[in-house]
Amino acid sequence: MKRMFKTLAPLTLSVAIMAACGGEESGGETSGNEASGNSNNNADSGEQGDVVETGEAEQGVEASGDESVTLDMWIHQTGEDETDFYIKRIDEFNEANDDIYVNAEIIIDDGASSYSDSVNAALVAGNLPDILALDGPYVASFAEADIIASVEEYITDEDREDFVDSIIQQGTYNGELYSLGAMEASVPLYYNKDIFEEEGIEAPTSIEEAWTWDEFLEVAQQLTTENRYGLNLFMNYGVGEWLTFMGAPFVWSNNGELISEDGTTVDGYLNSPETVESLEFVKTLFEEEVVSLTPGEMQFEEGNAAMALGGPWIAVSAEDADFEWGMMPYPYKEVPKSPSGSMAYGITTLSEHPEEAYEVMAWMTNEESTIGLSEVTGMPPARHSAFEAMDHYDELPWSVIRDQVTETAHARPQTPAYPVLTDAFAQAFHAAALGEDVEEILNQQVDRVERELRRFQD
Structure with a gap:
């Protein structure tokens, strides 16, 4: 029986929030083209956007072993350096794991509605990927529409405490944690x-x-x-x-x-x-x-x-x-x-392997990933341990951003x-x-x- 979903409210992601999501494009290391080309995601189209398969996935390589699990993952297209970093980290995950293989696709983001169109087309067709990138303020919309699942049962107390408060605040809806981000943002x-x-x-x-x-x-x-x-x-x-x-x-x-x-x-x-x-x-x-x-x-x-x-x-x-x-x-x-707020990862409710999907989500948001992503994009990391490991955040002017992320950051409200x-x-x-x-x-x-x-x- 095909799973029935609630309607996903149209997502109007305007100009600058993608700029708060990392990447390197004209004018700055941000995925939003210095906040002037952010996606305007009006989810009313049924056509799926173009995709670019990453790493070994281009060759159709499966994880070794008959009992291995293959997971599909969608990431929105962003600046070249940031996108290359995502591909690198996913390839490293595949190399480090014999029992899980991630088939990642970079969904072409044309600055209009292509990414949300792809999500909605997959939603209607019932073929959402296992892991999905989404913009932090829209976690509630995805959760209310039954697109992403709670990850409360998977995250450890130690891991939760290492994330800055705003990342947990951003990913929580109705008392349940649905998403985790690898980067933060701020405005000094x-x-x-x-x-x-x-x-x-x-x-x-x-x-x-x-x-x-x-x-x-x-x-x-x-x-x-x-x-x-x-x-x-x-x-x-x-x-x-x-x-x-x-x-x-x-x-x-x-x-x-x-x-x-x-x-x-x-x-x-x-x-x-x-x-x-x-x-x-x-x-x-x-x-x-x-x-x-x-x-x-x-x-x-x-x-x-x-x-x-x-x-x-x-x-x-x-x-x-x-x-x-x-x-x-x-x-x-x-x-x-x-x-505060940036792109995050969620596990879709259609995934037949949510525990394995969380392993990928945890890998893409672990200390190594958050440090590497911060170095590539210039965006602040999402973990306390990453800040402690990055010396330049101990000195001005970057200590201002660190202090804001760890002390005064306030997530935008989570509501559908x-x-x-x-x-x-x-x-x-x-x-x-x-x-x-x-x-x-x-x-x-x-x-x-x-x-x-x-x-x-x-």
Whole structure:
């Protein structure tokens, strides 16, 4: 009997979140093409995307022995170096294991909907792979649709404790762990050291010294001149996931949330006084003209913005900048918070060998994998042990990212309504940047998200 699945809600993965997922493509070591070409996964197509088989799988090699297990694994296409690393690690797994063979396929990601189209086509046909790569904020959507299975029974306490809290938070839905990631992400506040020296401004170097909103605004105003903005928020990435990824910590640091803890409502959360105040602050940044709605692609790197809230990929694009740069912690209101989240792995409910599939998942997220992936992509690792093994995270500027990942990272909410929730927040953030009535916009978006939530409350 063919397994019956729930409908997978359309996944709208907009511009920048893939940039928070590693890889090396134009402008930085990120899979999202510096956050400007992220997949827009509207899962309404039935055609499967192109695939590229990896390693020995191209030759149709099976694991040795009649009783060996062959597993299928899907990974989304990303930057060449990152993709090559995945292939290398899978080939190494196959070499190290006689009883399990992984047939991995790199699903071509055309920057539109090809990856989610492939997932949905396989879902309809009943031939999902055993192991699947998915974007962290969408774990709940996959779990609610019965596409991925809980891995609670497989992970050890020791292993769980080695992952940074945000990875476990990202992978958990309804109290069950469904996914694990090999990398994390963060958004530090980059700054131009030359400009700071000229202006006599000392940058904070630790979470304890992070600027409050008032201090942040005051410095941004001081640094704004006729020919230079004080801040870049990369609004050129568009109205999409970047605005939630980068912007939600304004709410969290103000003791606000986007959705209730039990995930049943956004009324009183998405439109709470804390959220309104947070977006009013964002509105002030634009009203004071310290940040541009239409920045150039390389505004910070070209010295036309003194500061920038950007991901680790900005450190790569700034390598050739004609100035010295540094990182400082994300500014806060009441309690320091920072963005987090990246690609992860899940075991599909169609797998006939979930225990063996978890061995592959554990291999792809173990200390060696997380260190290697961090070295290839520039993204922070997902494990405490990896941070301890990588010396450059002990020193500035990278210690700022380490401290944010291990101390202040906050995962985006896990709800099957996330595709609508994230778009709602992004629309409100953009409305604030345009100077619109924040409270009115949030109330409108609450009604929209509440309708979506009702779909999952039988």
